Amino acid sequence: MKAIKSFIKNLIPSYAYLPLILVVSFNFISFSMTQLLMGEAGRHTLFTSLDHAIPFVPGFIYIYVLAFVQWGVNWILIAREGKEFCYYYAMADIVAKIVCFLFFVFYPTIMIRPEFEVTGFTTFLVDLIYKIDKPYNLFPSIHVLGSYLATRVSFRLSKAPRYYRLANVVLTCLVCLSILFVKQHVVLDIPGGILACEIGLTIAYLCRNRVRRTIRRISHEE
Numbered sequence: 001m002k003a004i005k006s007f008i009k010n011l012i013p014s015y016a017y018l019p020l021i022l023v024v025s026f027n028f029i030s031f032s033m034t035q036l037l038m039g040e041a042g043r044h045t046l047f048t049s050l051d052h053a054i055p056f057v058p059g060f061i062y063i064y065v066l067a068f069v070q071w072g073v074n075w076i077l078i079a080r081e082g083k084e085f086c087y088y089y090a091m092a093d094i095v096a097k098i099v100c101f102l103f104f105v106f107y108p109t110i111m112i113r114p115e116f117e118v119t120g121f122t123t124f125l126v127d128l129i130y131k132i133d134k135p136y137n138l139f140p141s142i143h144v145l146g147s148y149l150a151t152r153v154s155f156r157l158s159k160a161p162r163y164y165r166l167a168n169v170v171l172t173c174l175v176c177l178s179i180l181f182v183k184q185h186v187v188l189d190i191p192g193g194i195l196a197c198e199i200g201l202t203i204a205y206l207c208r209n210r211v212r213r214t215i216r217r218i219s220h221e222e
Contacts, residue, residue: 016079019090074150096200144193
């Protein structure tokens with residue numbers, strides 16, 4: 001146990017604990033809590049003819065799952081970059097999740113998923129994701145939001161290797177494709193996720209002075 005605590009302490013600075021906890025909490029509230037809150041309420045569909053033309057490709061589920069790793073690495077690097085940097089992007093993410101929450105409550109959407117047989121590990125993984133994640137809370141796409149934020153952050157990180165930027169750009173593009181090919185989202189959910197992220201970043205930028213004052217106050221209390 002002590003070894004685990006020591007590892008976490010060396011990996012994530014103590015000042016990042018609060019903002020990271022808030023990020024995780026708001027993600028849970030915006031996604032999971034709204035599914036419980038809305039239940040089987042009437043939902044809209046943004047399905048278009050373009051979505052109808054996109055085939056179901058189960059193999060993209062690996063990219064879909066890899067996005068979670070991308071987000072985790074991204075937040076570790078954000079936390080290690082510096083206190084102000086960490087608080088800034090935490091605020092941006094929280095605001096973006098509030099935007100998602102509002103859409104999930106006031107304009108809930110639904111996805112019609114394909115039927116398929118489980119014939120191997122790949123289709124088993126797709127089936128597992130389908131069972132865990134109901135076809136709700138689609139617009140804006142939180143999957144796109146998280147990966148797009150990772151890409152935006154990668155261009156401001158000073159402590160990450162240069163190839164990290166390119167890796168994030170490529171992976172984010174693949175994530176956008178994956179949500180379509182595994183039929184977790186429709187095309188319009190992609191710009192929705194990007195827009196939600198940009199709103200979060202914009203509001204965080206406008207509130208950056210307040211963030212600095214909050215950091216100074218917390219630092220003084222510590």
